[in-house]
Structures are given as structure tokens and as C-alpha cells.
Amino acid sequence: MKTFFAIAALAAAGMASAQAPQSQAPQVAAANPSASASLTIRFEQITAPTGRILMSVYDSETAHDKGGKPARVGMVEVDGATATLTLTGLAPGRYAIKVFHDVDGDGQMKMNPFGMPLEPFAFSNGARPEGGPALWKAASFDVPAGASETRISFQ
Amino acid sequence: MTAASLNRRDLLLRGGLATAGAMLPGWASTAMAATQAPALPDWTLGVGDILSDIAPQPLVRVSGRAPALKGTLYRNGPARFRRGASAVGHWFDGDGLVRAWRVNGDKASLAARFVDTPKRRLEEKLGRIVQPGFGTPAGPGASVGSPDDTNPANTHVIAAGGRLLALWEAGSATAIDPQTLATQGMVTFRDDLARMPFLAHPRIEPSGQIWNIGSGGDSAYVWRLSADGSFEAGQAIALPMASYMHDFTATARHLVILCQPWVSDQARLPFSQSMSWRPERGSRVLVLDKDDLSRRREYELPPLFFFHLGDAWEEADGTIRFDGCFHADPTFALLGAPGLVEGRHEYSERPELTFVTLHPDGRADMKAAGISAEFLRSAPETAGLLRHQTIHVGGYRTDRPFARSIGIWDWRSGREDSFDFGARQLVEEFVPAGRHLIGTTLNLDARATELHVFDARKVADGPVVTWRSTVPLPLSFHGSWVSG
Numbered sequence: 026m027k028t029f030f031a032i033a034a035l036a037a038a039g040m041a042s043a044q045a046p047q048s049q050a051p052q053v054a055a056a057n058p059s060a061s062a063s064l065t066i067r068f069e070q071i072t073a074p075t076g077r078i079l080m081s082v083y084d085s086e087t088a089h090d091k092g093g094k095p096a097r098v099g100m101v102e103v104d105g106a107t108a109t110l111t112l113t114g115l116a117p118g119r120y121a122i123k124v125f126h127d128v129d130g131d132g133q134m135k136m137n138p139f140g141m142p143l144e145p146f147a148f149s150n151g152a153r154p155e156g157g158p159a160l161w162k163a164a165s166f167d168v169p170a171g172a173s174e175t176r177i178s179f180q
Numbered sequence: 181m182t183a184a185s186l187n188r189r190d191l192l193l194r195g196g197l198a199t200a201g202a203m204l205p206g207w208a209s210t211a212m213a214a215t216q217a218p219a220l221p222d223w224t225l226g227v228g229d230i231l232s233d234i235a236p237q238p239l240v241r242v243s244g245r246a247p248a249l250k251g252t253l254y255r256n257g258p259a260r261f262r263r264g265a266s267a268v269g270h271w272f273d274g275d276g277l278v279r280a281w282r283v284n285g286d287k288a289s290l291a292a293r294f295v296d297t298p299k300r301r302l303e304e305k306l307g308r309i310v311q312p313g314f315g316t317p318a319g320p321g322a323s324v325g326s327p328d329d330t331n332p333a334n335t336h337v338i339a340a341g342g343r344l345l346a347l348w349e350a351g352s353a354t355a356i357d358p359q360t361l362a363t364q365g366m367v368t369f370r371d372d373l374a375r376m377p378f379l380a381h382p383r384i385e386p387s388g389q390i391w392n393i394g395s396g397g398d399s400a401y402v403w404r405l406s407a408d409g410s411f412e413a414g415q416a417i418a419l420p421m422a423s424y425m426h427d428f429t430a431t432a433r434h435l436v437i438l439c440q441p442w443v444s445d446q447a448r449l450p451f452s453q454s455m456s457w458r459p460e461r462g463s464r465v466l467v468l469d470k471d472d473l474s475r476r477r478e479y480e481l482p483p484l485f486f487f488h489l490g491d492a493w494e495e496a497d498g499t500i501r502f503d504g505c506f507h508a509d510p511t512f513a514l515l516g517a518p519g520l521v522e523g524r525h526e527y528s529e530r531p532e533l534t535f536v537t538l539h540p541d542g543r544a545d546m547k548a549a550g551i552s553a554e555f556l557r558s559a560p561e562t563a564g565l566l567r568h569q570t571i572h573v574g575g576y577r578t579d580r581p582f583a584r585s586i587g588i589w590d591w592r593s594g595r596e597d598s599f600d601f602g603a604r605q606l607v608e609e610f611v612p613a614g615r616h617l618i619g620t621t622l623n624l625d626a627r628a629t630e631l632h633v634f635d636a637r638k639v640a641d642g643p644v645v646t647w648r649s650t651v652p653l654p655l656s657f658h659g660s661w662v663s664g
Contacts, residue, residue, distance in 0.1 A: 139396045155312075
């Protein structure tokens with residue numbers, strides 16, 4: 026069924042941006058002296074204690090929903106049911122996060138021949154996929170100045 | 181049909197989204213219907229809800245004498261359409277209930293269990309229907325990470341490798357224990373093939389080898405499984421168009437994929453809203469060599485809509501023949517089937533039993549038998565081989581939905597041997613069981629589902645034996661007779 030599979034492929038594409046730039050994480054903090062927020066992301070209900078979680082952080086609806094560039098990317102090794110990652114030097118504001126768990130550690134979202142994602146993925150703010158990646162309106166949340174924390178569950 | 185519904189039908193056929201009314205989620209319209217409390221027609225017993233699994237119960241013989249027959253008729257079909265104030269928006273979206281009708285001489289019994297799918301678990305937890313489907317829009321709380329999250333496992337059940345497979349069409353098969361009917365889980369035939377679509381109508385050769393396809397817009401995945409249900413080979417192939425695909429057929433040597441002009445042209449849920457009726461494109465038949473899927477031929481046919489085909493066969497000169505149940509357009513899928521869940525008989529389907537011939541010179545033609553028929557079956561030992569007879573249900577009328585007769589049509593003689601169960605029975609698919617046919621009906625007066633066995637040589641004589649259960653089960657779609 027094309028709808029389903031096209032949408033699933035879209036989900037994979039949305040995730041794909043999380044996998045590219047781990048070695049060249051943008052130094053947003055350096056370019057943004059007004060930044061004064063740090064965000065700790067706690068990943069929960071991780072299904073396999075292997076590989077790593079790859080994360081894309083978006084600061085605009087357009088970039089998030091239309092396949093634009095993430096403001097930040099991040100990665101954390103996985104060795105249990107939870108993992109945490111802290112982003113520093115963020116400008117306070119509204120963000121949304123897409124993550125996928127690269128269980129086999131090959132740096133790519135595993136997909137079936139129709140492009141449906143086969144490794145776990147999740148979105149910020151408890152947003153659920155509805156036949157494609159969650160949208161900004163469901164996944165975005167406010168990051169205040171100072172230290173704050175959010176949770177992303179792979180349920 | 182009212183003028184309003186005609187307009188809605190036109191819009192739906194064009195794939196244009198219709199009015200607010202057409203997009204009204206099932207849960208909303210059902211809630212309204214409940215408020216208005218209309219009297220529901222008697223046939224709605226066929227789309228009622230089963231609230232829990234059915235423990236094994238003996239059947240009562242109500243007429244006839246049981247032949248020497250031993251085995252189980254497994255059947256599958258949607259049996260839970262409503263939760264609280266919510267409802268699915270389409271007959272095809274209810275939770276699959278697998279039924280085991282066990283026969284051993286003059287003793288018969290029934291047990292039934294819902295397939296324990298992620299969709300059912302989520303909706304049980306929430307107490308409402310939320311997952312989108314063939315014709316059901318997503319509700320608040322929907323979660324669709326892959327098609328399998330919406331998989332109701334409600335269309336067919338086959339036996340392979342000591343287990344049952346409950347089948348849907350846009351996602352994985354679900355393994356079921358044939359004794360307890362307990363769900364074992366969704367089947368991953370190979371790690372990288374998880375979540376791939378697996379149609380509800382595999383074609384099984386007399387050897388037991390299983391062929392199937394999974395539909396993905398303008399491509400399809402061809403599955404080849406061994407008789408024990410394990411993966412042997414698979415390959416993606418290109419289709420002539422992004423047709424809705426519920427069934428395909430096969431000869432001993434070829435796969436025969438009929439592509440109808442109800443095509444996917446936009447990404448939208450529910451599924452039916454992603455499709456457009458494009459009769460100007462006609463229909464195409466893609467024929468693939470089972471031994472080398474790159475060897476392909478295409479034939480043209482007039483525009484038609486179908487769910488079901490019969491087994492195909494091939495003659496010495498390369499002529500391929502098969503039959504199918506052809507509708508004029510997808511109105512039943514778009515309007516008729518959604519209405520059933522709401523108790524509205526908005527559209528009378530008239531599937532025409534039709535014979536298709538693919539000639540060696542590249543021409544293709546169709547010939548109608550002149551009867552309405554659905555749920556075609558034929559003897560498993562002749563699958564892919566020359567046959568003359570087609571088992572079917574029929575007797576579709578304008579005054580009520582669903583079939584009321586069964587029959588065996590003979591393409592050689594052009595004659596029909598049929599039995600009309602009458603106005604007080606809703607008739608489900610019948611399948612061959614050796615020299616017999618076995619199947620179920622819903623008796624509207626007894627408010628109970630019945631199991632019938634016919635002598636396949638004398639269908640018009642009526643059932644040789646009829647047993648009755650104590651429950652009115654919603655109508656099921658497809659099933660398999662497993663002897664022994």
C-alpha cells in the first residue's frame with residue numbers, strides 16, 4: 026500500500042538527517058553568544074542495549090517538518106535501557122527532536138525494501154508518529170534559559 | 181441512492197476529498213447515530229461486536245447427517261468495530277477474530293480468539309478506536325510507526341509449517357497456535373523483510389509452495405515460501421500502475437497480477453483516501469515467469485474493479501485463463517463497506533463472475549458468466565492447473581447487503597449448481613473439503629452462526645448436515661480447511 030510505505034519511507038528520511046554529521050557536529054554555541062540554555066535529554070525504554078542513539082534537534086517548524094537542516098545533532102552510546110545526553114549553549118526557545126536508535130551501530134537507519142524504518146525511532150514531547158514523522162506542532166517544546174531536562178521514550 | 185450520496189460517491193471515486201460528511205470520523209458519526217437511536221436493520225447482526233474470545237463450545241446438529249469428515253475450518257474476519265462511543269469507519273478495519281470450527285464425524289465445535297495485535301492492545305488500553313485503517317481516519321492518540329501498528333490481522337487464515345498465519349494485506353502475517361488460537365506474534369520471514377506487506381491471498385501450489393505479493397504503490401514484493409512457511413526467495417518488481425491490490429493469481433508457471441485503475445496518487449490516511457478511480461487508464465495484467473521474474477508480459481483489459489480472483493491455469497499454446505469477481509468501480513470499497521458498520525445499506529454490490537483469457541498473441545478478453553459471485557475458491561489440488569469449476573457465494577440483491585447463496589459454476593458447461601439459503605441467512609465463503617464444501621452462515625432468526633457441509637456434486641440438494649452455535653458471529657472473510 027503506497028500510502029503506508031511512502032509515509033514510512035518519509036519517516037526514514039526524516040530520521041536520516043540524524044545520522045549524517047556526527048563527526049562534524051555544528052558548533053552552534055560558538056556562533057551564538059547569546060545562548061544560555063542547557064538541555065539534558067533522557068532516553069527511556071530503549072529496546073536493546075547496543076549501538077547508539079542519533080539525534081537531530083530542530084529550532085524551526087520549516088526545518089523540522091520539511092526536511093530542513095537540524096540546528097544541532099548529537100549522539101550517545103547505548104549500553105542499557107536508558108541513556109542521557111546534554112546539549113549546552115542552546116539559545117532559549119522552541120525546539121523539536123527526532124531520534125533513532127542505531128541498534129547495530131552501522132550509522133544508518135535499517136530499512137526494508139520498501140523503505141520502512143526497522144530500527145526504533147522516537148520524537149520529543151511524547152509525540153507519536155501518525156504514519157510519518159511527528160510534526161512540529163506535536164513534538165516541539167520550550168527550552169528555557171538555564172538548565173532543563175526532557176525525556177524521549179522509545180516505547 | 182440519494183442525490184447527496186451520489187455526489188459523495190463521485191467525489192470519492194475521483195479521490196477528491198469530499199465533504200465534511202465524508203471525512204467525518206467513524207467515531208463521530210456513530211456517536212450521532214447512537215444519539216438518534218435508529219432501529220437497525222436485521223442484517224447488522226453480521227457486523228456486530230464480539231466482546232471477548234469464545235471458549236470451545238459444542239455445536240448442536242439441527243439437520244442432516246454428518247459425513248465422515250475430520251478436520252478444522254479456520255476462518256478469519258473482523259469482529260470488533262466499536263469501542264465506547266467510537267467505531268471504525270470501514271468494514272475492513274475491525275479486529276480479526278480467528279474461528280476454529282472443528283469437525284469429527286457427527287461431533288462439531290467452535291472456538292474463537294481475537295488476534296492479539298498491537299492495534300488491538302492499544303485500543304483496548306485506550307477504550308476507543310484510534311488507529312487509522314483502510315477507511316478509518318486516525319483518532320486522538322493514534323500511533324503509526326509502521327503499517328503493522330494498524331494491522332488488524334482480519335482477512336484470511338492459512339496453515340503453514342504447523343502454525344496458522346492470520347493475514348491482512350498491508351503488513352505482516354501474524355502467527356497463531358492452531359490448537360489454542362493464541363497469538364504467537366507477527367512474522368518476520370527474514371530480518372530485513374520485517375514489516376513488509378504480505379497480501380491476504382497467497383497462492384499455494386499443490387506441492388504446498390506458497391507464492392505471495394506485497395503491494396507498495398507502483399512496485400510489489402514477490403514472496404516465495406516453502407510448504408512449511410519458511411522464506412525461500414523474494415524480489416521487488418515494478419507494476420504497470422500503482423493499483424489497489426487485494427489479490428492476484430497464478431498458474432503452475434506464472435504469476436498473474438491484475439492491476440486495476442484504482443490507483444494510489446497521494447499520501448493520505450486512511451488508505452482509501454489515497455486512491456483515485458482512473459477508468460481512462462484501463463486495466464493491465466502483468467504476467468511473470470515464476471522461474472525468472474524479469475521475464476514479463478503485459479496485457480490490456482477494460483477498466484474494472486475487483487477484490488478476488490480464482491486460480492489461473494495455462495494451456496499448451498501459452499493461453500492463460502482465470503476468473504474473477506469484477507465490479508464496475510470501487511463504490512463498494514468507498515461507500516458500501518463503510519456504511520455497513522453504521523447500519524446503512526447505501527450501495528448494493530453486484531460482483532460479476534467473469535472469465536479472463538490472455539491469448540498468446542497478446543490480446544486479452546473477458547466474458548461474463550451472467551451471475552453475481554464473490555469469494556471464489558477451487559480445489560487446492562488443482563491450484564494453477566486446468567479446472568472447470570469455481571466455488572463461490574452469490575445471490576447478491578438490492579434489498580440487503582451480503583450473499584445469500586452458494587454455488588459451483590462450471591465454465592465448460594456454463595451451468596450452475598447452487599443453493600439459496602434464503603432471506604434469513606447471511607452467507608459466508610465456502611471452501612472445498614475433499615468431496616465436500618464446508619462453510620458458515622449467520623442465521624438471522626436463530627441469531628446464531630451455523631456450520632454447513634455440502635456434497636460438492638449436489639449443491640442444489642442443500643446441506644448434508646447443519647450444526648448451530650450459540651453465538652451470532654460477525655461475517656468473516658476467508659478461511660482454510662485443514663483436514664485431520
